[in-house]
Amino acid sequence: MTDFTDIQFNILNSAIDLIAEKGIQQLTIKNLAGKIGKTEGAIYRHFEKKTDILCGILQIFKEYKISMQNKIQEKKSSTLMQLKEVMNQHFQMFSDKPAMAAVIFSEEIFQNEKQLADTVFAIMQETQHIVSSLIEQGQRSGQIRKDISPEQLSIIVMGSLRLMVTRWRLSRNAFDLQNEGTRLWESIEKILTR
Amino acid sequence: MTDFTDIQFNILNSAIDLIAEKGIQQLTIKNLAGKIGKTEGAIYRHFEKKTDILCGILQIFKEYKISMQNKIQEKKSSTLMQLKEVMNQHFQMFSDKPAMAAVIFSEEIFQNEKQLADTVFAIMQETQHIVSSLIEQGQRSGQIRKDISPEQLSIIVMGSLRLMVTRWRLSRNAFDLQNEGTRLWESIEKILTR
Amino acid sequence: MTDFTDIQFNILNSAIDLIAEKGIQQLTIKNLAGKIGKTEGAIYRHFEKKTDILCGILQIFKEYKISMQNKIQEKKSSTLMQLKEVMNQHFQMFSDKPAMAAVIFSEEIFQNEKQLADTVFAIMQETQHIVSSLIEQGQRSGQIRKDISPEQLSIIVMGSLRLMVTRWRLSRNAFDLQNEGTRLWESIEKILTR
Amino acid sequence: MTDFTDIQFNILNSAIDLIAEKGIQQLTIKNLAGKIGKTEGAIYRHFEKKTDILCGILQIFKEYKISMQNKIQEKKSSTLMQLKEVMNQHFQMFSDKPAMAAVIFSEEIFQNEKQLADTVFAIMQETQHIVSSLIEQGQRSGQIRKDISPEQLSIIVMGSLRLMVTRWRLSRNAFDLQNEGTRLWESIEKILTR
DNA sequence: GATGAATGAGCGTTCATTCAT
DNA sequence: CATGAATGAACGCTCATTCAT
Numbered sequence: 001m002t003d004f005t006d007i008q009f010n011i012l013n014s015a016i017d018l019i020a021e022k023g024i025q026q027l028t029i030k031n032l033a034g035k036i037g038k039t040e041g042a043i044y045r046h047f048e049k050k051t052d053i054l055c056g057i058l059q060i061f062k063e064y065k066i067s068m069q070n071k072i073q074e075k076k077s078s079t080l081m082q083l084k085e086v087m088n089q090h091f092q093m094f095s096d097k098p099a100m101a102a103v104i105f106s107e108e109i110f111q112n113e114k115q116l117a118d119t120v121f122a123i124m125q126e127t128q129h130i131v132s133s134l135i136e137q138g139q140r141s142g143q144i145r146k147d148i149s150p151e152q153l154s155i156i157v158m159g160s161l162r163l164m165v166t167r168w169r170l171s172r173n174a175f176d177l178q179n180e181g182t183r184l185w186e187s188i189e190k191i192l193t194r
Numbered sequence: 195m196t197d198f199t200d201i202q203f204n205i206l207n208s209a210i211d212l213i214a215e216k217g218i219q220q221l222t223i224k225n226l227a228g229k230i231g232k233t234e235g236a237i238y239r240h241f242e243k244k245t246d247i248l249c250g251i252l253q254i255f256k257e258y259k260i261s262m263q264n265k266i267q268e269k270k271s272s273t274l275m276q277l278k279e280v281m282n283q284h285f286q287m288f289s290d291k292p293a294m295a296a297v298i299f300s301e302e303i304f305q306n307e308k309q310l311a312d313t314v315f316a317i318m319q320e321t322q323h324i325v326s327s328l329i330e331q332g333q334r335s336g337q338i339r340k341d342i343s344p345e346q347l348s349i350i351v352m353g354s355l356r357l358m359v360t361r362w363r364l365s366r367n368a369f370d371l372q373n374e375g376t377r378l379w380e381s382i383e384k385i386l387t388r
Numbered sequence: 389m390t391d392f393t394d395i396q397f398n399i400l401n402s403a404i405d406l407i408a409e410k411g412i413q414q415l416t417i418k419n420l421a422g423k424i425g426k427t428e429g430a431i432y433r434h435f436e437k438k439t440d441i442l443c444g445i446l447q448i449f450k451e452y453k454i455s456m457q458n459k460i461q462e463k464k465s466s467t468l469m470q471l472k473e474v475m476n477q478h479f480q481m482f483s484d485k486p487a488m489a490a491v492i493f494s495e496e497i498f499q500n501e502k503q504l505a506d507t508v509f510a511i512m513q514e515t516q517h518i519v520s521s522l523i524e525q526g527q528r529s530g531q532i533r534k535d536i537s538p539e540q541l542s543i544i545v546m547g548s549l550r551l552m553v554t555r556w557r558l559s560r561n562a563f564d565l566q567n568e569g570t571r572l573w574e575s576i577e578k579i580l581t582r
Numbered sequence: 583m584t585d586f587t588d589i590q591f592n593i594l595n596s597a598i599d600l601i602a603e604k605g606i607q608q609l610t611i612k613n614l615a616g617k618i619g620k621t622e623g624a625i626y627r628h629f630e631k632k633t634d635i636l637c638g639i640l641q642i643f644k645e646y647k648i649s650m651q652n653k654i655q656e657k658k659s660s661t662l663m664q665l666k667e668v669m670n671q672h673f674q675m676f677s678d679k680p681a682m683a684a685v686i687f688s689e690e691i692f693q694n695e696k697q698l699a700d701t702v703f704a705i706m707q708e709t710q711h712i713v714s715s716l717i718e719q720g721q722r723s724g725q726i727r728k729d730i731s732p733e734q735l736s737i738i739v740m741g742s743l744r745l746m747v748t749r750w751r752l753s754r755n756a757f758d759l760q761n762e763g764t765r766l767w768e769s770i771e772k773i774l775t776r
Numbered sequence: 777g778a779t780g781a782a783t784g785a786g787c788g789t790t791c792a793t794t795c796a797t
Numbered sequence: 798c799a800t801g802a803a804t805g806a807a808c809g810c811t812c813a814t815t816c817a818t
Binding site for chain 4: 411412413490493494495496497499500505508509512535536537540541543544546547548549550551552554557558571572575576578579582
């Protein structure tokens with residue numbers, strides 16, 4: 001339930017674009033103001049602090065993520081398919097909103113802003129939890145190997161996902177993330193099912 | 195290989211400590227000067243630009259890594275054991291030099307400095323290549339499953355390693371990285387050998 | 389005399405409250421707008437400039453003061469009693485409207501706004517004049533010592549009054565201003581009558 | 583024992599001049615930098631925060647005051663003469679360093695900076711204490727009337743001193759403060775001795 | 777009457793870098 | 798070799814004020 005005004009939304013989206021284009025470090029109030037064609041002061045009509053803008057971005061990502069996750073649960077497919085879907089969604093998300101990766105993988109940068117660091121951590125934790133639960137389910141239903149704990153398997157799954165995304169970013173989006181993601185899933189699936 | 199003067203070396207190590215203690219964002223010339231007990235100007239006697247310092251740090255890490263890798267190859271153990279050793283070394287390295295993780299995982303921060311970004315990328319690539327080769331060897335010798343390509347497996351291996359380290363950092367080193375690393379290896383091993 | 393509209397009056401009183409609560413430095417248009425539950429633009433419907441608001445406040449204080457003074461003259465009591473009453477009133481006023489002290493004693497803040505500085509100065513002068521006249525009267529009637537000029541005595545009277553109020557403010561109203569005022573008067577009275 | 587460097591001292595004195603000329607509100611880093619013919623950044627080589635500059639100014643005033651007070655105690659004159667001297671010194675100080683009045687009487691402005699507010703308060707308290715003690719001494723030796731407590735008398739003495747200085751400032755130093763101060767003392771003396 | 781948006785100037789502060797000594 | 802001083806550009810932020818609606 002985001003209750004952002006139109007302008008706030010506009011600013012947030014411009015910020016997201018800016019991050020996608022030039023990285024989080026270039027998200028300055030001045031650059032952002034330039035991007036929306038206003039002066040710096042104008043931004044402060046709509047957000048009290050810069051941190052609030054980052055928070056807003058995280059919230060948008062959070063809700064985007066939630067909306068995607070809901071689609072999965074509705075499908076009532078096998079846990080393995082659900083897992084595939086989760087990974088797929090992540091690749092789609094990052095492909096769609098490259099800023100999301102920049103923000104969510106910028107733990108270092110938020111180090112000095114507890115509020116943000118905590119939010120990023122929470123998002124990470126939550127995803128981890130979802131994957132872990134699905135794996136546990138899969139193990140119970142016999143679809144997924146039982147000789148490795150769900151926690152360890154989820155680290156393996158999420159870790160490889162993250163690394164793929166990181167490479168994609170470092171290569172300046174030189175390859176098709178979703179394609180590679182699909183291929184990665186195929187490998188992961190083999191691993192999970194032996 | 196390194197042709198750093200004593201003082202340069204001293205500065206670089208202080209920088210590494212500083213990063214380990216307070217994060218990469220706190221690596222300012224002022225803070226660094228304070229750490230080595232000299233003035234800011236003094237640093238510029240020994241390094242032309244701040245970027246050169248970061249480059250120096252990366253080079254130190256690179257050589258540290260190479261020296262460790264050489265130890266492995268000397269041992270002439272099985273490829274699986276060698277792989278284990280590679281992972282082990284990484285956990286040991288990060289555990290030993292926390293700054294290394296902070297620097298190597300700070301792709302975002304280097305985004306606007308091509309030279310640095312490239313170096314980080316190269317280091318990453320090289321490790322990837324080593325792991326990949328070992329896996330290929332393992333596949334040829336029958337120790338490692340063949341239904342997944344070395345490239346994919348190496349992403350899985352390195353990805354989970356990275357994620358574990360990232361968690362360790364975010365938790366402010368709250369758990370024993372080497373222990374958890376060993377446990378992770380056990381899982382990875384099962385995966386590689388089915 | 390005041391020709392303020394209802395809304396203007398409302399704004400001025402909110403401003404006075406704001407000053408009393410948070411000090412003159414917190415009297416910003418934004419804070420004031422928040423206090424009256426309107427927007428900043430709304431205030432500019434009723435006052436052209438911020439200075440006009442401060443002027444308005446001063447005028448209210450001026451009239452409040454005049455109305456109190458009128459009560460004294462009506463009483464037709466002895467000059468000494470009238471003087472006592474003047475002091476009493478001041479302590480009552482400041483006690484009642486702490487903002488008044490904040491505004492009237494903020495000469496420094498008005499330094500760059502001639503209009504305001506002049507008004508504050510005028511208020512100060514006028515009080516001085518009243519006290520001075522009363523003392524002169526008292527001297528003529530023999531109630532007050534004649535070896536010190538009315539001007540000097542009035543400085544002594546008003547100066548101690550001001551200092552007492554200043555202390556009360558700095559102590560964040562930690563003591564009962566009116567009580568202490570009464571005690572101060574007793575001392576002043578002894579001084580005036582030898 | 584101020585341990586300011588030459589440049590710090592220079593900056594502080596420029597700040598004092600600036601205050602004397604344009605008031606405390608005009609003491610901005612930019613204006614100050616302009617005054618010393620440097621850029622704003624230059625100031626921060628020598629003072630970490632603006633507050634430190636204000637603190638430095640207060641310290642200078644404090645020491646100036648102490649040095650003057652020491653001169654009095656050396657003279658070993660009668661308490662009444664000492665009191666006269668204390669007042670005299672204050673008028674001389676303010677006359678000599680008009681910024682001192684601007685700073686010391688700016689309680690309102692420091693309201694949000696505890697450190698400064700406390701220091702100003704301490705200076706005020708100390709003076710109050712000195713005057714109060716002298717008066718008590720004078721009462722014991724029979725030079726000063728005993729029917730009013732030292733605390734009350736000191737409020738009267740310091741209050742009139744302050745008011746005189748305030749007037750002088752508001753009049754933009756239109757009269758000779760030391761002359762008027764001497765005249766004020768004559769009145770005060772009469773009061774103290776009946 | 778009032779709102780909501782915006783502006784422009786200013787503020788305190790940080791930082792990589794330069795340079796005379 | 799090193800210092801101490803300075804710079805210039807940037808940053809996050811605040812405030813009085815304006816104006817179309």
